[in-house]
Amino acid sequence: MTTKAGHRLTLKDRLSRLNYELACKLLGADGKKLIIAGGKFEIDLREQVYLKGDLYRVRFPDAVVSITLMAERRERLHWNCTACDVPCEHVGAAFGLILEEKTALGLAAPPPDRVVMESLGEESLVQEALAERELRAREEKFRFTSADSATPWTDYSLTNKASGKTYRVALRGTERGVSYCSCPDFRTNTLGTCKHVIYLLRRIKNKFPTPALRRSYRRKNVSVYLANDNGAGFRLRFGIPQQLSEEAAAVLQPVADKYIDDVQSLVRRIGKLEKIGEQVLVYPDAEEFIQQRLFQDRMQSLVADIRRDPAGHLLRKSLLKTELLPYQLDGIAFAAGAGRSVLADDMGLGKTIQGIGVAELLAREAGLRKVLIVCPTSLKSQWRSEIMRFSERQCQLILGSTADRARQYDNDAFFTICNYEQVLRDLLSIERVKWDLIILDEGQRIKNWETKTTRLIKCLKSTYALVLTGTPLENRLDDLYSIVQFVDDRRLGPAFRFFNRHRMVDDKGRVLGFQKLDQLRDNLKPILLRRTREQVLSQLPERTTEIVRIAPTDEQLGIHSASMNVVASIVRKPFISEMDLLRLRQALLSCRMAADSTMLCDKRTPGFSSKLERLDGLLQQLFAEGDRKIVLFSEWTTMLSLIEKILKRMKLHYVRLDGSVPQNKRAELVHEFQSNPECRLFITTNAGSVGLNLQAANTVINVDLPWNPAVLEQRISRAHRMGQQRPVQVYLLITEQTIEESLLGTLAAKKDLALAALDVDSEVEEVHMSSNKEDLCRRLEILLGAQSHAPLDVSQQIAVDTQIEELVDGKTHLVDGPQSLSAITGENSQSQVFANSVQRERVSAAGGELLGAVFSFLGELVGQSANRPSESASQNQPSPEIVEAMRNRLHQCADFDAQGRPSLAFTLPDRAALD
Numbered sequence: 001m002t003t004k005a006g007h008r009l010t011l012k013d014r015l016s017r018l019n020y021e022l023a024c025k026l027l028g029a030d031g032k033k034l035i036i037a038g039g040k041f042e043i044d045l046r047e048q049v050y051l052k053g054d055l056y057r058v059r060f061p062d063a064v065v066s067i068t069l070m071a072e073r074r075e076r077l078h079w080n081c082t083a084c085d086v087p088c089e090h091v092g093a094a095f096g097l098i099l100e101e102k103t104a105l106g107l108a109a110p111p112p113d114r115v116v117m118e119s120l121g122e123e124s125l126v127q128e129a130l131a132e133r134e135l136r137a138r139e140e141k142f143r144f145t146s147a148d149s150a151t152p153w154t155d156y157s158l159t160n161k162a163s164g165k166t167y168r169v170a171l172r173g174t175e176r177g178v179s180y181c182s183c184p185d186f187r188t189n190t191l192g193t194c195k196h197v198i199y200l201l202r203r204i205k206n207k208f209p210t211p212a213l214r215r216s217y218r219r220k221n222v223s224v225y226l227a228n229d230n231g232a233g234f235r236l237r238f239g240i241p242q243q244l245s246e247e248a249a250a251v252l253q254p255v256a257d258k259y260i261d262d263v264q265s266l267v268r269r270i271g272k273l274e275k276i277g278e279q280v281l282v283y284p285d286a287e288e289f290i291q292q293r294l295f296q297d298r299m300q301s302l303v304a305d306i307r308r309d310p311a312g313h314l315l316r317k318s319l320l321k322t323e324l325l326p327y328q329l330d331g332i333a334f335a336a337g338a339g340r341s342v343l344a345d346d347m348g349l350g351k352t353i354q355g356i357g358v359a360e361l362l363a364r365e366a367g368l369r370k371v372l373i374v375c376p377t378s379l380k381s382q383w384r385s386e387i388m389r390f391s392e393r394q395c396q397l398i399l400g401s402t403a404d405r406a407r408q409y410d411n412d413a414f415f416t417i418c419n420y421e422q423v424l425r426d427l428l429s430i431e432r433v434k435w436d437l438i439i440l441d442e443g444q445r446i447k448n449w450e451t452k453t454t455r456l457i458k459c460l461k462s463t464y465a466l467v468l469t470g471t472p473l474e475n476r477l478d479d480l481y482s483i484v485q486f487v488d489d490r491r492l493g494p495a496f497r498f499f500n501r502h503r504m505v506d507d508k509g510r511v512l513g514f515q516k517l518d519q520l521r522d523n524l525k526p527i528l529l530r531r532t533r534e535q536v537l538s539q540l541p542e543r544t545t546e547i548v549r550i551a552p553t554d555e556q557l558g559i560h561s562a563s564m565n566v567v568a569s570i571v572r573k574p575f576i577s578e579m580d581l582l583r584l585r586q587a588l589l590s591c592r593m594a595a596d597s598t599m600l601c602d603k604r605t606p607g608f609s610s611k612l613e614r615l616d617g618l619l620q621q622l623f624a625e626g627d628r629k630i631v632l633f634s635e636w637t638t639m640l641s642l643i644e645k646i647l648k649r650m651k652l653h654y655v656r657l658d659g660s661v662p663q664n665k666r667a668e669l670v671h672e673f674q675s676n677p678e679c680r681l682f683i684t685t686n687a688g689s690v691g692l693n694l695q696a697a698n699t700v701i702n703v704d705l706p707w708n709p710a711v712l713e714q715r716i717s718r719a720h721r722m723g724q725q726r727p728v729q730v731y732l733l734i735t736e737q738t739i740e741e742s743l744l745g746t747l748a749a750k751k752d753l754a755l756a757a758l759d760v761d762s763e764v765e766e767v768h769m770s771s772n773k774e775d776l777c778r779r780l781e782i783l784l785g786a787q788s789h790a791p792l793d794v795s796q797q798i799a800v801d802t803q804i805e806e807l808v809d810g811k812t813h814l815v816d817g818p819q820s821l822s823a824i825t826g827e828n829s830q831s832q833v834f835a836n837s838v839q840r841e842r843v844s845a846a847g848g849e850l851l852g853a854v855f856s857f858l859g860e861l862v863g864q865s866a867n868r869p870s871e872s873a874s875q876n877q878p879s880p881e882i883v884e885a886m887r888n889r890l891h892q893c894a895d896f897d898a899q900g901r902p903s904l905a906f907t908l909p910d911r912a913a914l915d
Contacts, residue, residue, distance in 0.1 A: 011054045011069050014077060015098055016107040020455050021163055023095040026077060027087045035452065038093025039424060049097070051105055058094040065094040099452040129191060129496050137198040144169075144200065152204040153217035158196050169196050171204070172217040180225065180283060184458075187285060188485075189494040190228045218242065222252070222273060223281040224266070226289055227259070234490055235259040236266060236286060248278045263293040291463075295339055299365060303337030306330070311539075319357055320390045325350070327536040332357035334529045336365070340465040340487045342443065344530040347470035347621045348546065348699075348729040352386050355439050358466055359415070360391060368436045368464070369414070374457065375441035377419040378614045381549045381736055383441070387415055398422055409433050420445055420453055427456055435462040443467035446486060447479035458486055470621050477502055477514055488527055533627065533698075533727075540727035543720050547732045547744070548614065555598050555608035560738050563590040588739070595735040596639050596704055607642065611733055615703065616646050618731070622699060623652065623680065629673075629696050632683045633715045634703040640683055643703070647681065654681035657688045670694065689714040695724050701731045705743045 024031030041060065043049065050057040056067040063083035070076040081090050098105065141161040148154040152171060159166040170180040177192030186194040205213065223239035237259055240252055251272050260266050267290065270280050282290070306313050310333070311326040319332070328350050335341045335358045345351050355373075362368040373383055380397060387395045396413035398405050406429040409416060416433075423430060438460055440446065446454040465487050477499070484492055492498045502520060504512045533540070552560070566587040570580050593600035599607025622628045634640050637658050647654050653676070655669040673682045674696045682694060689711055697719040706712050720728040734740045 011056060011067075012051070012107060014069060015051075015056065015067075015105075016102065018077075018095070018098055020099060020452050023099060025162055026079070027092060027095065030087065031092075034087055034089055034092030035096045035099075036092070036425060037089045038091075038096045039421060040089075041093045043093065043097055045101065045104055049105070056094075056098075058090075058097065060090055060093070063088075063090045065090050067094060096452060102448050102451065125496060125500055126191065129189065129494070130193070133185075133191075133193070133195045134198055136195040137202065140195065140199075142196070142199055144203075152208045152213060153215075156200055158200065167196055169200055171197070171200055174201060174213065177228070178217070182284060184489065188489045190497065191494075192228065221279045221281050222248065223283065224270070224286045224290075225283045226286045234289070235261065236263070236289065238269075239281075245276070245278065247276045248273055251276075263290055264297065266290070267294070292339055295366065296337065299337045299339075302365065303333045306333035315361075319360055320353070321392070322353075322390055324353070324357065325536075325539050325541075327531055327539050328354050328357070331529055331531070332361055335466050336361045338527050339463070340527065342467045342469065342483060342487055342524075342528045344469050344528060346531065346533045346625050348544070349531060349533065349536065351468040351470065352383065352441070353390055355441070355466060355468055356387055356390050359437055359439070360393070362437060362464060363393075363414070366436075366464075370433065370435050371415050371437045371439065372430070372433075372435045372460070372462070373415060373417045373439045373441065374420060374423055374460075375417065376445070376617070377421065378550055378610065378617070379441060380417050380419055381551055382547075383415075383417050385547070385549055398426075402426070405429065420457070423460070424453060424456055427459065430460065435460070437464040437466065438462040440465075440467045440486065443469035443483050443486075444479060447482050454482060458489075470624070477520075484524065484527070491523065491527060533625070537727065542724075543716070543728045543730060545730040545732065547734055548618065550610050550614045550733060550735050552595070552735050552737055553598075553608040553610050556594050556610065556735065557737060559594040559598055559601050560591050563587040563594065564739070567591075591739040592704065593636065595738040595740045596634070596636060597642060599642060600636055600638050609642070611703065611735055612642055612646065615643065615701075615733065618701070619646065619650065619652075619681075623650070628680060628699055630681050630699040630701055631688070631694050631697045631715075631719055632681060632701040632703060633689065634683075634685060635706065636704075637685060639703060640685065643683060647683075652681055653678045654683060655679060657682070657684040657692075659685060659687045661687070666692070673697075686711060686715070689718065692718050693721070694718040695721060697728075698726045699729045699731070701733070703733050705732065705734070705740055707743070 020035075023035060027034050043058065048059045054068055058065045060083075063081055065079065065081050067077055067079045070078045079091050079094070081088055083090060098107065142158050143161060144156050144158040146154055146156055153173065154171065156169040156171065157166060158169050168180075168182040172178040172180070179193065179197050180186070181194050181196045183194055183196055186197070219239055219241040221241060222244075225237060225239055226234045227237045228234055238252055238255055240256055244252070251269055255266075255269070270282070273280050306315060307330055310316065310329040313329060316324045316326070316329050319329070324332070331343055331345065331354045335343055335354070343351055343354060345354075359368060359371045375383055384395050384397050387393060393414035394412070395415040395417065396408060396411045398408050398416065398418040400408070402425060405418075405422060405426050409418075409426065409429045410433050418426070418430075440457065446457050448454060467483055467487055469483065481492055481495065481498055502514050502516055504515050564587070566583055570576060570584045570587075573580065576584070590601050596611055597607040597609035599605065599609065619630075622630060632643070634643070637660075640656060640658060644656070655672050657666060657669050661669070669682070670692055673679050673694065682688070682697065686706065688694075700716050700719050702712065702715060706715075716728070716730055720730075732744070734744055
C-alpha cells in the first residue's frame with residue numbers, strides 16, 4: 001500500500017495514525033478494559049521498548065509483546081504475546097504506550113499524505129477533509145432512531161456501535177451548514193457537516209423518495225443556533241420559521257438573516273418572544289456560548305478594575321491568606337474574567353497560588369462550589385499543602401483502590417485533587433459529579449491530542465477551566481493546539497485548517513517553519529496569558545522559597561520506617577550505651593538517605609527514588625526557560641552521581657564539586673559556571689556551601705535538607721548575596737512521611753529546637769555523654785514527631801544540640817569509654833559499623849547466658865551447702881547483710897534495656913587478658 005504521495009506505508013506510519021478507538025477495536029470486545037488494565041505496568045522506554053523498521057516490541061517481566069504489519073495486508077496491524085494466546089493486559093499495555101508516548105517513540109509527526117494535505121489550497125483542503133469524513137461514515141457502524149419517521153427532516157439519536165457514544169443529529173437538508181450534530185467534530189470543524197450527518201443523509205436517501213428529499217425543511221419554531229462566519233469564527237443567529245405572528249415578526253425583523261454579537265440584546269428578544277407565547281429553541285452549543293458571553297460581560301467591570309492597578313487593589317491582601325504579588329492578582333483577574341483560559345507563566349512565578357486565587361474569585365463572583373484539580377502524582381500533596389496554606393477551603397485528596405476512589409469524588413469539599421492516571425481509571429466516577437471549574441496543572445501532559453490521556457481529559461466537562469503550564473509554547477504549535485482545545489475547542493479552528501495556515505512546508509511536505517504567528521497571538525490573546533521572569537522582575541522579591549513535597553515510594557518508606565523504629569526504641573531506654581549510640585547514628589543516617597534514594601542505603605540497583613523522578617521533571621521545566629542557571633546541593637556524593645545520569649540523558653552542560661576535588665581545581669569549576677553561558681548547572685555537596693561566589697545563578701535547588709539551618713543559609717548565599725542583580729528562586733525538595741518533614745518544621749520554627757546541631761560539619765571535637773541524657777532523648781522524641789516539651793535554658797540547649805550533632809557525626813566520646821566514634825564517618829562505612837554493632841550485641845547476649853549459667857551453678861552449690869545441717873556449714877555462710885549489700889552493688893552496676901533485661905560491663909586490664 002502507498003499513500004497519496006507515493007510513500008510505502010511503514011509500521012511507524014500505521015502506529016502514528018493509531019487512535020484510541022482503533023486500538024480498542026483491534027483488541028476486540030474487551031479492548032477498552034485491557035488498555036486501562038495495562039496502565040498498571042511501569043514501562044521503561046529505553047530498556048523495555050524497541051521500535052525499528054517493521055517491529056515494535058515491548059518486554060515485560062513475564063511476557064514479550066510484538067506488533068508488526070501483516071504481510072498480505074500492510075495496512076493491518078498484527079500483534080503477538082508470548083505469554084497469552086488471546087488479547088491480554090500485556091497487549092493492552094503495549095497499545096496504551098503507543099497512545100501515550102507517540103512523541104517519545106517518534107510517532108507524533110503527521111503521516112506523509114497528511115503533510116501534503118496541509119500544503120493544499122483552501123478548496124482542496126476542504127475536499128480532503130470531507131473525503132476523510134465520508135470514509136469514516138462508510139466504514140464505521142451506527143444505529144439510530146428517528147423522532148418522526150414520516151419525514152427525513154427531523155431529529156435523530158445516533159449511536160456509534162464501537163464506542164457506544166450517542167449524539168443528537170438534526171437533519172434539515174442535504175446542503176452543508178443547515179443540519180446540526182452534537183458531536184465534538186461538528187462543533188469545531190467549520191465544515192457544516194460530520195460523519196454522523198453524512199451517514200444519516202446516505203441512509204435517508206435509500207429510505208425516502210426523491211420528492212420528499214427535495215422538499216425543504218419547514219421550521220416550526222424560532223431557534224437560536226451558532227453559525228460559522230466563513231471561517232472567521234462562530235456567531236449567533238436566529239432561525240425564523242415562515243409562519244410567524246405579527247408580534248413575533250416585529251421582534252425578529254431587525255435581526256433576520258444577521259449575525260448577532262450583542263448577547264444582551266439577543267436575550268432580551270428571547271424574553272419578549274416567550275412573553276407573547278412564542279416557543280424558542282436554543283441549541284445546546286448556542287446556549288453554552290450565550291452563558292459564557294453573559295458571564296464575561298458581568299465580570300468585565302471587576303476585571304478591568306483589578307487589572308488597571310493590581311498593585312493597589314484591595315484583593316491583593318484579602319482574596320487569600322497571603323498578600324499576592326501584583327502580577328499574580330493580574331493573572332487571577334485575567335483567568336477569572338476569561339472563564340476558560342491558559343496561564344503559561346515561567347516556572348517559579350506562582351501558578352499554583354494563582355490557580356487557587358482563580359477558584360476563590362470565581363466562588364465569590366459566580367457561585368463556584370466544586371473544583372477538580374488534575375495534576376501529576378508527584379504534585380498532589382503539594383497542591384493540598386498550598387490550598388491549606390493560602391485558603392480556608394476544604395480539600396479532598398483522591399487516594400486508595402479503585403473502589404475506594406469511586407466514593408471520594410462525590411464529596412462536600414470545595415477542592416478535589418486527583419492525578420492524570422486516576423482520570424483514565426475513574427472517568428465514570430468523575431463524570432457523575434458536576435464540576436464548576438477544572439484546573440489542569442502541568443498542562444503539557446495533554447500536548448499530544450492522540451494519546452489516551454488527552455482524549456479522556458477532554459471528555460471532562462465544566463463551566464470554567466484553567467490550564468497551568470510553565471513550558472514555553474512558542475514554536476510548539478502541535479502542543480499549543482492540543483492544550484488550547486481543552487480550554488476553547490473553537491478558538492483555533494479544526495486541525496487541518498490550523499496547520500495549513502501556520503505551517504510552512506517544502507514541495508515534499510517537510511515542515512520548514514511556521515508563519516502568521518502575529519495572527520495566532522492575536523487570536524489567543526483573550527484566553528492565554530504568559531509572563532516571563534524578566535517581564536515581572538521588578539515585582540519579584542529578592543528571594544522566594546518553594547517547598548516541593550514528594551510522596552515516597554513503598555521501598556523508601558519501608559527503609560525509613562524500620563530505621564525510625566530503631567530510633568524510637570533507643571529513645572525509650574533509661575540509659576544509652578556506646579552500642580546504642582552507634583545504632584542511633586546509623587538509624588538517623590538511614591532515614592535521611594532513604595528520603596533521597598534506597599540506593600544510598602542498600603547500594604542495590606535499581607534504586608527507588610521518587611525524589612529523582614520529581615527532580616527530573618523540575619529540571620526539564622526550569623531549563624526550558626532560557627535564563628536559568630542553577631546551583632544544586634545534596635549531602636551525598638552518591639546522590640550527585642545518580643543526578644548526573646539525569647543530566648547526561650538531558651545532555652546538559654554542568655560542573656560538579658565535591659570533597660574529592662582538589663582546592664586548586666575549584667576555581668576552574670567556578671569560572672566555568674560563572675562565565676560560560678552554556679554551563680547552566682553547578683552540582684555540589686556541602687563542600688560548595690562556603691567560600692564560593694556563584695552569582696551567575698538565579699536558582700538554588702536543595703535536593704535534601706542539612707541538619708543545620710546555618711548550612712542551608714550558606715548554600716543559598718552562594719547565589720543570593722551582595723551584587724546579585726536578579727531575584728533568586730530557592731527550591732527545597734522534601735520527601736513526605738520522612739524525617740525531612742520533621743526537619744522542615746524545626747528549620748521553620750527556627751532555632752527554638754536546635755536540631756541544627758546534627759550538622760556533620762560541626763567544629764566541636766568532643767562532648768561527654770554522661771549527662772543531659774534526658775534532654776537528648778527529648779530532642780529526639782520531638783524529631784520523631786512527639787509533642788514538644790518545655791524549652792531548655794540556653795546553656796542546656798547548646799550542650800544538648802551539640803550532643804546530637806556529635807552523635808550523628810561520629811565524634812562523640814563516652815566517659816571512660818574504650819573507643820572513640822570519630823573514626824566512623826562517611827556514608828560508605830555505615831553498613832559495616834551497623835554490622836559490627838549487631839555482632840557485638842550477639843556476643844554480649846551469649847556471654848550473658850554463659851555468666852548466668854555460672855551464677856546459677858554457684859547458687860546451687862551455695863544452696864546445697866546451706867542445706868547441710870552441720871555446724872561448719874552454717875559458720876561458712878555469709879551474713880544476710882553482706883548478701884544484700886552485694887546484691888545492691890550488682891544492681892547499681894547493671895544497665896537495663898527497654899525490655900528490662902540487665903547487663904554488666906567488665907574492663908579487662910589489657911589486651912593480653914583478652915587474648
